[in-house]
Amino acid sequence: MDPLSRLCTSCGLCCDGNLFTQVPLLADEVALLRRRGLPLLARGDRLPVVEQRCAALAGNCCTIYDERPQGCRGYRCMLHAALAADEVGLEEALAVVVQTQALLGALADALPPGHGAPLRRARVEARAGTLTASASAAVGAAARQIGRHFDREAGRVATTG
Ligand code: SF4
Ligand code: SF4
Structure with missing residues (x-):
């Protein structure tokens, strides 16, 4: 592959x-x-x-x-583009994915039990005004990671709903 x-x-x-x-x-x-x-x-x-x-x-x-x-x-995230341009190596890019999955896992742990993407569930909680402080901090950490490595707009939307 x-x-x-x-x-x-x-x-x-x-x-x-x-x-x-x-x-x-x-x-x-x-x-x-x-x-x-x-x-x-x-x-x-x-x-x-x-x-x-x-x-x-x-x-x-x-x-x-x-x-x-x-x-x-047509979609290529920033990490995909960086790997395609040899600005990062595969191992480094895979490490970013693992870090991101860990941050999303931490967010899932901070949310009420449920199914689906943690950032999507967090947006629902935020709109309902039920996002806890720990979940809000976890959203921020995951959103910064996504905005830095994958998609600036998606990272911004993750914190603004
Ligand atoms: S799995 Fe991903 S690439 Fe395939 S149709 Fe769904 S959104 Fe598009
Ligand atoms: S977000 Fe993940 S699956 Fe989508 S283009 Fe980027 S590296 Fe590939």
């Missing part, structure tokens, strides 16, 4: 609901994904979207990789 694939199949953050909540679709992709049985989130008159955690994600792998939407094909 090439280094970029090694990285992404160890990560999955851009599909599991931690970085993003949904993937926009083009009209022809809606029909294709419906044929594949992927559940889509209806949005009234607007095109539906793929809600994350994506139902096509198995472990850290996309099960519809060759048919994934353009919104997925």
Whole structure:
């Protein structure tokens, strides 16, 4: 497996609901994904979207990789771009993923029991005004890591909801 694939199949953050909540679709992709049985989130008159955690994600792998939407094909996080440009090595990049997973695990531990991406669950708690101080600190740590290594906007949204 090439280094970029090694990285992404160890990560999955851009599909599991931690970085993003949904993937926009083009009209022809809606029909294709419906044929594949992927559940889509209806949005009234607007095109539906793929809600994350994506139902096509198995472990850290996309099960519809060759048919994934353009919104997925076009996305490269900062860590992926840095590895592609040889600005970081594979081992260093994998270590960043492990660190990030540890921070997200700490956040999950600070949240009430539940399923789904910790940062997504934390946004729900924050909107409800029920985020504890320890969970808020854990959100900050995870968001800084994501903003520094993966996606500045996703890191910012993680703390602002
Ligand atoms: S967040 Fe980056 S490294 Fe992780 S799966 Fe997505 S593109 Fe790959
Ligand atoms: S379709 Fe594949 S690449 Fe796109 S969000 Fe789902 S699992 Fe990730």
